[in-house]
Structure formats: structure tokens, C-alpha cells
Amino acid sequence: xxxxxLQEKIRKMKNPSMVGLDPSPELIPDCVLQKxxxxxxxxxxxxxxxxxxxxxxxxxxxKELVPAAKIQTACFEALGSYGVAVMxxxxxxxxxxxxxVLLDSMRGDAPHIAALYAQAVFGQVEIGxxxxxxYVCDAVTLNGYLGSDAVKPFLPYCKEEGKNIFLLVxxxxxxxxxxxxxxAGDRVVHTAMADLAMRWSTDLIGxxxxxxxxxxxxxxxxxxxxxxxxxxxxxxxxxAGFGAQGGTPKGVSNAxxxxxxGAIVTASRSILGAWKKAETDGADFAExxxxxxxxxxxxxxxxxxxx
Amino acid sequence: xxxxxLQEKIRKMKNPSMVGLDPSPELIPDCVLQKxxxxxxxxxxxxxxxxxxxxxxxxxxxKELVPAAKIQTACFEALGSYGVAVMxxxxxxxxxxxxxVLLDSMRGDAPHIAALYAQAVFGQVEIGxxxxxxYVCDAVTLNGYLGSDAVKPFLPYCKEEGKNIFLLVxxxxxxxxxxxxxxAGDRVVHTAMADLAMRWSTDLIGxxxxxxxxxxxxxxxxxxxxxxxxxxxxxxxxxAGFGAQGGTPKGVSNAxxxxxxGAIVTASRSILGAWKKAETDGADFAExxxxxxxxxxxxxxxxxxxx
Numbered sequence: 001x002x003x004x005x006l007q008e009k010i011r012k013m014k015n016p017s018m019v020g021l022d023p024s025p026e027l028i029p030d031c032v033l034q035k036x037x038x039x040x041x042x043x044x045x046x047x048x049x050x051x052x053x054x055x056x057x058x059x060x061x062x063k064e065l066v067p068a069a070k071i072q073t074a075c076f077e078a079l080g081s082y083g084v085a086v087m088x089x090x091x092x093x094x095x096x097x098x099x100x101v102l103l104d105s106m107r108g109d110a111p112h113i114a115a116l117y118a119q120a121v122f123g124q125v126e127i128g129x130x131x132x133x134x135y136v137c138d139a140v141t142l143n144g145y146l147g148s149d150a151v152k153p154f155l156p157y158c159k160e161e162g163k164n165i166f167l168l169v170x171x172x173x174x175x176x177x178x179x180x181x182x183x184a185g186d187r188v189v190h191t192a193m194a195d196l197a198m199r200w201s202t203d204l205i206g207x208x209x210x211x212x213x214x215x216x217x218x219x220x221x222x223x224x225x226x227x228x229x230x231x232x233x234x235x236x237x238x239x240a241g242f243g244a245q246g247g248t249p250k251g252v253s254n255a256x257x258x259x260x261x262g263a264i265v266t267a268s269r270s271i272l273g274a275w276k277k278a279e280t281d282g283a284d285f286a287e288x289x290x291x292x293x294x295x296x297x298x299x300x301x302x303x304x305x306x307x
Numbered sequence: 308x309x310x311x312x313l314q315e316k317i318r319k320m321k322n323p324s325m326v327g328l329d330p331s332p333e334l335i336p337d338c339v340l341q342k343x344x345x346x347x348x349x350x351x352x353x354x355x356x357x358x359x360x361x362x363x364x365x366x367x368x369x370k371e372l373v374p375a376a377k378i379q380t381a382c383f384e385a386l387g388s389y390g391v392a393v394m395x396x397x398x399x400x401x402x403x404x405x406x407x408v409l410l411d412s413m414r415g416d417a418p419h420i421a422a423l424y425a426q427a428v429f430g431q432v433e434i435g436x437x438x439x440x441x442y443v444c445d446a447v448t449l450n451g452y453l454g455s456d457a458v459k460p461f462l463p464y465c466k467e468e469g470k471n472i473f474l475l476v477x478x479x480x481x482x483x484x485x486x487x488x489x490x491a492g493d494r495v496v497h498t499a500m501a502d503l504a505m506r507w508s509t510d511l512i513g514x515x516x517x518x519x520x521x522x523x524x525x526x527x528x529x530x531x532x533x534x535x536x537x538x539x540x541x542x543x544x545x546x547a548g549f550g551a552q553g554g555t556p557k558g559v560s561n562a563x564x565x566x567x568x569g570a571i572v573t574a575s576r577s578i579l580g581a582w583k584k585a586e587t588d589g590a591d592f593a594e595x596x597x598x599x600x601x602x603x604x605x606x607x608x609x610x611x612x613x614x
Binding site: 180 | 329331332340349350351353354379381384385387388389391392395413414415416417418420424426427432433434435436439441442450451452453454455456475478479481482484485486487489490491492494496499547
């Protein structure tokens with residue numbers, strides 16, 4: 001899927017939100033955990049199976065409502081190869097259900113390693129005469145601290161296959177400003193990063209007016225969203241930190257253009273852990289997640305009309 | 308192992324170098340590939356097995372000579388769960404052979420994800436009543452673009468268990484300067500990053516005078532090594548980009564203090580691919596790797612005396 005296709009999907013569903021799959025043991029109801037443990041023991045395999053069951057059920061429940069899913073790689077990598085196997089399966093399952101799939105790994109490595117990583121997430125790995133596609137996804141998050149040559153290996157996939165990268169521009173955590181807001185001449189570091197994203201976007205602007213390169217922006221800083229929306233009208237924003245981290249529906253509305261386009265808001269724990277807030281035993285986790293996702297759509301809809 | 312222990316190991320072996328395990332199909336001799344493929348087919352399992360055999364043999368060959376090993380996670384992740392299983396096995400094998408093991412994943416994520424990652428690489432993941440240690444390593448590389456709260460989850464492990472983090476300060480790739488050399492007041496971005504590393508180092512300075520937090524620095528920029536060595540005399544340098552990327556023995560000597568301490572130089576392709584340079588069929592890959600590692604030690608030894 002390209003950024004145009006993502007925008008079109010958002011427009012059709014009238015829902016600029018993304019469900020984040022960041023599973024952790026405390027977000028999984030006991031009934032799901034115990035079932036997996038009874039089959040596979042209290043092992044990484046067991047917990048990985050619980051993650052798979054849980055995340056897949058949530059994806060199923062939300063698939064008519066939510067256009068995109070974000071998979072947090074660290075949650076799965078914490079279970080070693082068993083977690084990674086489940087992550088690969090979830091990527092493919094989400095794609096099959098019609099989601100735009102973002103692999104949230106925040107990588108940023110030297111050029112020859114970046115090339116390898118780009119091939120693994122967007123292309124096919126060569127194994128003798130065979131080809132292998134380890135991850136099925138539409139987009140990844142990238143850290144641009146290493147500059148252009150570490151990002152360029154991803155660009156042919158953006159150009160030719162409509163893959164997307166979301167560059168970390170400004171993050172929602174409290175300390176983000178320590179580096180990202182350093183003043184550098186007439187810019188700050190995070191606008192310098194956005195300028196790089198724009199420079200790499202030559203030839204990557206789609207029909208929607210947005211580049212195949214997006215920017216990660218903080219739900220928690222509505223002023224920054226407003227300023228950056230005006231200044232970088234070609235960069236699609238992935239707005240992180242909604243809900244649990246403090247971003248509000250009104251605040252995030254600044255990330256959108258006049259047509260309600262150009263941004264998507266991601267929420268993880270508020271959806272995955274909705275059953276906990278409802279104080280149930282968790283057997284109804286999927287319905288609770290759906291309720292939370294419906295509420296998120298409505299809440300954002302009060303301030304953003306996607307036309 | 309702590310940074311003190313690493314320094315002591317370097318001192319005993321008189322060798323401030325680190326072997327980087329960045330396997331890729333073109334670095335593996337045909338005989339190794341074909342043996343693995345004949346058992347497991349041209350599959351990710353097959354290639355992962357070839358990586359395991361290859362890397363383990365090189366670790367065995369170098370274990371009396373080289374104090375530390377760096378494992379590049381992306382090379383293994385490109386083979387999905389099969390690659391990750393092999394990476395876990397290699398971490399443990401390297402540790403057992405006595406190496407200081409650095410997991411080179413260049414992560415940098417939001418605080419709650421950072422906490423999870425720190426636990427996975429340095430601690431134990433809780434699975435029901437059980438505990439699981441997915442990766443066995445002494446250190447990781449980190450990207451500090453998100454600032455303090457994304458690094459702090461790692462610090463208790465540095466303080467209490469002598470684990471180390473190497474912060475990306477200045478990298479060896481050509482475009483590194485685009486962000487890292489932006490002028491920010493009386494600093495540049497990469498010195499601001501080093502300042503953060505120093506700020507986090509309170510209570511983390513060991514007997515050797517170096518912090519448990521190190522800095523990734525470029526083998527390719529001897530002037531920067533010299534300036535930064537003087538300015539940041541508590542930061543142990545991980546010097547990357549030697550050999551294949553253009554760093555020279557004389558150039559990297561600037562990374563060391565007057566005792567030949569405070570830095571380690573990493574080389575990957577020049578050691579892993581030594582048999583290719585020697586134009587053999589690769590059956591002798593381990594001896595060739597050892598030769599290359601001996602040469603690297605000697606070359607650096609011309610300019611650096613570890614006392």
C-alpha cells in the first residue's frame with residue numbers, strides 16, 4: 001500500500017486511527033494466558049502463543065473499523081525467536097485482513113546494514129536460488145540520526161512499490177526535546193530532520209499531495225503539530241502518544257489538513273488494555289477493544305472531519 | 308562484564324579490537340553454504356545454520372586473540388525467527404568462549420518500550436512464575452535521539468550488573484554529519500549527545516576511570532577522535548568503520564588515552580571476508596579470519612601500546 005492508499009482507506013473508513021500492537025503480559029487477560037500456558041507451559045512459546053491469540057482477535061474485531069495496525073517489534077523480540085515467529089505471523093495476518101501494516105522498529109543503521117534491513121522488511125531475502133519474505137508490511141519507522149545514506153536504501157521501495165517510511169521527527173516522550181529541540185541556526189534539530197525527509201521526497205509525492213515518507217509526531221504537543229502541519233504540508237504525520245501517554249482528541253486535530261487528511265493517530269495500550277479499564281475479567285477483551293476503538297474514532301471525529 | 312572488565316581483558320590480551328559478526332550470504336564460502344543447504348534446503352533455516360556454523364567457527368578461531376564480539380542483529384533478523392534463534396545461540400556461545408558480547412541493534416524507543424528492551428537484553432523476561440533470558444550479552448548500542456527517559460531504563464543494569472550501553476555519538480558513514488554535526492549553540496549535536504552520556508554517567512565511573520556508558524565513534528575521522536578523546540575522557544569509545552569502511556590504524560590511535568586504554572576498534576567484513584581477499588575457495592575461512600585479526604592487532608599495535 002502506498003501513502004495514497006492509506007489516505008484513501010482512512011477516507012473510506014472515516015477513521016484516521018491506527019491500532020498499536022504492543023502486547024505485554026499485564027495487558028493479556030488471565031484466561032488467555034492460562035490457556036496458552038496449559039498447552040505450552042510458562043515458556044516463551046507459551047507467552048508468544050498468548051500474544052498471537054490476543055493480537056489476532058483484536059485485529060479481527062477491529063478490521064471493519066480501523067484502517068491500520070502498528071506492530072511494536074520490541075514486544076515480540078523480548079520472547080526471542082518464538083516472539084519473532086509470532087510477529088511474522090501477525091504481520092501477514094494483519095495484511096490479509098486488509099490492514100495497512102506498520103512495523104515499528106525505529107531502526108537506523110549504517111548504509112550496508114540499512115540496505116539489508118530494507119530488503120528484509122520491504123523486499124525479499126536471497127537464499128541461494130530461492131527468495132524469502134520474512135516480514136510482510138507496508139511501512140517501517142526509522143531513526144534518521146545517521147543521515148541520508150542510511151535512509152536511501154529504503155527509497156527505491158517507496159518509489160517502486162509504494163512502501164513507506166516514517167522518520168522520527170519529534171517524539172511524545174518527555175525527554176524528546178533534549179536532542180530534538182536543540183537550536184541549530186534558524187532551525188531546531190527536529191525541523192532539520194523534517195527538512196531531510198522533504199529532501200528525500202523528491203519524486204515521492206503521491207496524488208494525495210503527501211510523500212511516501214512520513215514523520216512521527218507527538219500527540220502530546222498540539223502546538224508543534226500545528227506549526228509543523230503548516231510548514232511541512234507534504235509530510236504525512238504518524239501521531240503517537242494518544243490516550244495513555246496524554247494526547248487529546250482536540251490536540252491531535254492540529255495534525256490534519258483542511259480536508260481532515262495527512263495524519264493518522266496511533267493508540268496501543270488504551271485499546272489493548274481496554275478490558276482492564278472496564279474492570280472485567282478480560283474474557284470480553286475483544287469487544288472492549290472494539291468499544292475503545294469506536295470511542296477513539298468518535299472522539300477524534302468531534303474535531304476532525306475526513307472528507 | 309563491566310567496562311572495567313572489558314578494559315582489563317583488552318589489557319591482558321594486548322588487543323583493543325572487536326570482531327563484528329555481520330554475516331551475509333556473499334561472505335560465507337560455498338562449501339559452508341552448500342553443506343547447510345543440503346541438510347535444510349535453500350531456506351531461512353538453511354542459511355541461518357550456515358551463519359551459525361560460520362560465525363561459531365570464527366569465534367572459536369579468534370577466542371585467544373580477540374577480547375570482544377559484536378553481533379549485528381539486522382543480519383540475523385533478516386532470516387526471521389530462524390535467524391533470531393541462531394543469534395540467541397551465538398550470543399550464548401560467544402559469552403561461553405569468554406568474549407565480551409555486544410549486541411549491535413542501535414535501538415532507541417519510547418520509555419516503556421526501552422524498559423522492555425533493557426529487560427530482554429540485560430535482565431530476565433517474566434513469564435508467569437518463570438524467568439526467561441532471551442539474549443545473553445554485556446552491552447548494546449543505543450540511539451539517543453529520544454533523550455534521557457528512553458535511556459534511563461538501561462542504567463540500573465549498568466550500575467548493578469556492570470552492563471554497558473554504547474550511545475551513537477558520531478558515526479562513520481558519509482552522511483552522519485548531516486544531523487550529528489549540526490551546530491547547536493556552542494556545541495554540535497554529537498557533542499550534545501556525548502554531554503548526555505556524561506550526565507547519565509554519574510555513579511557509573513569504574514576503577515579504570517571510564518563510565519559504563521560508552522560512545523560509538525568513527526574510525527574514519529581521526530580528528531574527531533582526537534578532539535573527543537580529550538573532551539570526554541570518561542567515555543569509552545567503540546570505534547567503528549575500520550578497514551572496509553576506510554579507518555586506518557594510525558587514525559584510530561587517536562581514540563586511545565596515554566595508557567592505550569579507553570577504546571576498542573571493531574572490524575567485521577575485513578575479518579569475516581578475509582578468505583575472499585586471499586582468493587581461496589573459503590575452506591580455510593577460519594584461518595584466514597585469524598590471520599586478518601592478527602594483522603589488525605599488529606597494525607593497531609604499531610600506534611597504540613596497551614599498558
